[in-house]
Amino acid sequence: MGLREFVVRRLVQLVFTFWAFFTLLFVLFRLVPGDPTSMFLLDGMTPEQREQRIAELGLDQPLHVQYVNYIEQLLTGDFGQSFIYREPVIDIIVVRFMNTIVLMGTALFFAYLIGVTFGALMGWWRGSRFERGGIIVTLVARSSPEFWVGIVLLSVFVFWLGWFPSSGMRTTGGELGGGFIQRYGSIDFLRHLFLPALTGAIVYLATPTLLMRSTMLDVLKADFVEIKKAEGLPEMTVLYKHAARNSVLPLVTVMAIATGAAMGGSVVIETVFNWPGMGREMVRAVNTNDYPIAMAAFFLMGSVVILMNFVADLAYVYLDPRVEYE
Amino acid sequence: MSLLEIRDLKTYYRADGGWVRATDGVSLSIDRGETVGLVGESGSGKTTLAKSIIRLFPDNAEIHGGSIDYDGTEITDLSDKELRRRIRWQEISMIPQNAMNGFDPVYTVGQQIVQVIRHHEEGVSKADARDRARDLFDELGIEPDRIDDYPHQFSGGMAQRAMIALALALGPSLVLADEPTTALDVVIQDRILETIKEKQAEIDSAMIMITHDMSVVSETCDRIAVVYGGRIVEIADARTIITNPRHPYTLGLRNAFPDISDDDQELISIPGTPPDLVDPGEGCRFAPRCPFAEEDCWEITPEPQEYEPGHFVECHRADEIDYLQSAAGEKSTWQDATTGDRDAVVDGGIVDTSGADATETEGGSADE
Numbered sequence: 001m002g003l004r005e006f007v008v009r010r011l012v013q014l015v016f017t018f019w020a021f022f023t024l025l026f027v028l029f030r031l032v033p034g035d036p037t038s039m040f041l042l043d044g045m046t047p048e049q050r051e052q053r054i055a056e057l058g059l060d061q062p063l064h065v066q067y068v069n070y071i072e073q074l075l076t077g078d079f080g081q082s083f084i085y086r087e088p089v090i091d092i093i094v095v096r097f098m099n100t101i102v103l104m105g106t107a108l109f110f111a112y113l114i115g116v117t118f119g120a121l122m123g124w125w126r127g128s129r130f131e132r133g134g135i136i137v138t139l140v141a142r143s144s145p146e147f148w149v150g151i152v153l154l155s156v157f158v159f160w161l162g163w164f165p166s167s168g169m170r171t172t173g174g175e176l177g178g179g180f181i182q183r184y185g186s187i188d189f190l191r192h193l194f195l196p197a198l199t200g201a202i203v204y205l206a207t208p209t210l211l212m213r214s215t216m217l218d219v220l221k222a223d224f225v226e227i228k229k230a231e232g233l234p235e236m237t238v239l240y241k242h243a244a245r246n247s248v249l250p251l252v253t254v255m256a257i258a259t260g261a262a263m264g265g266s267v268v269i270e271t272v273f274n275w276p277g278m279g280r281e282m283v284r285a286v287n288t289n290d291y292p293i294a295m296a297a298f299f300l301m302g303s304v305v306i307l308m309n310f311v312a313d314l315a316y317v318y319l320d321p322r323v324e325y326e
Numbered sequence: 327m328s329l330l331e332i333r334d335l336k337t338y339y340r341a342d343g344g345w346v347r348a349t350d351g352v353s354l355s356i357d358r359g360e361t362v363g364l365v366g367e368s369g370s371g372k373t374t375l376a377k378s379i380i381r382l383f384p385d386n387a388e389i390h391g392g393s394i395d396y397d398g399t400e401i402t403d404l405s406d407k408e409l410r411r412r413i414r415w416q417e418i419s420m421i422p423q424n425a426m427n428g429f430d431p432v433y434t435v436g437q438q439i440v441q442v443i444r445h446h447e448e449g450v451s452k453a454d455a456r457d458r459a460r461d462l463f464d465e466l467g468i469e470p471d472r473i474d475d476y477p478h479q480f481s482g483g484m485a486q487r488a489m490i491a492l493a494l495a496l497g498p499s500l501v502l503a504d505e506p507t508t509a510l511d512v513v514i515q516d517r518i519l520e521t522i523k524e525k526q527a528e529i530d531s532a533m534i535m536i537t538h539d540m541s542v543v544s545e546t547c548d549r550i551a552v553v554y555g556g557r558i559v560e561i562a563d564a565r566t567i568i569t570n571p572r573h574p575y576t577l578g579l580r581n582a583f584p585d586i587s588d589d590d591q592e593l594i595s596i597p598g599t600p601p602d603l604v605d606p607g608e609g610c611r612f613a614p615r616c617p618f619a620e621e622d623c624w625e626i627t628p629e630p631q632e633y634e635p636g637h638f639v640e641c642h643r644a645d646e647i648d649y650l651q652s653a654a655g656e657k658s659t660w661q662d663a664t665t666g667d668r669d670a671v672v673d674g675g676i677v678d679t680s681g682a683d684a685t686e687t688e689g690g691s692a693d694e
Binding site: 127232233322 | 382410419423424428442445446
């Protein structure tokens, strides 16, 4: 079986996974107690108004009709209206989602870049002071609660040194350009991004570092590492081109899962730094029974997890020639 | 002058209890184009000895003394960088036991050959290096197009050939072959050995063949060094070692590989375990397992003696060759040997190897 067939097959699997995921979401939201109108009953909604509202939402239809409608709406990107904002869900959620992707993407990128580099060195210099110190630093970072890291960074860099703004994504009153670069590439934005991203990076750092170190220790036992040394190649070539290159394989899967989870946003980081991302939005949506928002949020997060796993599978084929196309 | 001259080499490993003397005062010289076999059981120090030449050992190992003269250069004085640039692979390359694991699995074999050529030889284009890799494959009996295959796509024998191609890519003057055929079945083993010999003769490189298999060394080597407890206990030309050995350990090793054509010959193993290399103490290191050990053997470390030109033996009783050779062929000799309890023998004042353990090894005498 060739690469092309493999990709096609994985794509078909992807479609089925998505279908299963959609269905699960549908069932889940039909199982939750109450219905979208229950919130408004207290506000004096009459039974007639309530029924009218339910009919508007199509909830009086038989389940299978609702199901078909639901799939149709998902496929067209129509998540309905937020009960609270009274605006299309898609408009609200896409902005929040982008904010989270930028924040968590940056955090993950640096966490994995630094984690892989240092984890590899820690494995390479096993038993050295560098390794021992590295493990301690990593474990401290790992064990520190997110909010604490955030608060420490805030007090040092904002309240003491005054280098960075304390919260939000942009300085209020600043011009908000339309394009992506103007939105997410401006110096002002990057200054706002730095601390929350750093907090995320610190929190995410431990997994890639420790995993990289331990896979390095395994790979370094392999005969080929000795042969590459015997070939007279410089240490750094053996370390990064051969040992680390082989050690990084298990990290691909872990990274895919971590990315999926991170896209749900971090409620804590977003709260500490007042970052308008998915995490906070989702908590708000659940607390206020804003089902359309909550469902769209779950939908996006789940989709990212599924997509990232697909990407990880493809990356694996590219990175490890031994992977057989089933 | 010889190509490689090792004098009194000591390579020790740091361990909890002190230093493990993996190689403890070894002298060995190798001529150009010559093949020397290092034979011995696991843990005897044969691999450490070979890898010490290119300083290829873990961080906790170090050369504690001695010298390694390679073609006029004192290798132990070279910095790591110089060693990598001038000696490793360019001059001394190696073939590992399991070729499949000797290649990095994520690169094609061709990429790895090209990498080492271009690293050591400046100004060689990628295309030229690839052509050389293809030629090497062709000479070693592998389809040249297979340089674009990944290691896991090769069979064991093919991978070993590819590894030989890699080892010879820079035309080294010395190849360290660490049990190059142990992982292969016997038929392929023979062909690979033949290929190695052919290519070696062609580029006139010397070789150190590390193995525990007497049949392999007898086929391929000009000289054989028998390694025990971090020392070379006997060295001579291959014929002498096979037909006329003097050291009891060599005799024991020979027994462990019986001649297939001789129906009556029994497989006799050497009882006991390799010696403690942290604190070997005085005396012959083989004494605890030697059926011929006398009082001197426990107390005085034997010095190498030359019995015939080029035939060195470290054994106090090596001059009793006829007795040793005939007695070593009997299974009972080895089964009744004292096994390791030095004090019991010495303190008793009587060194009677056959009597000392008679009560312990009752089963042993039942064969007679």
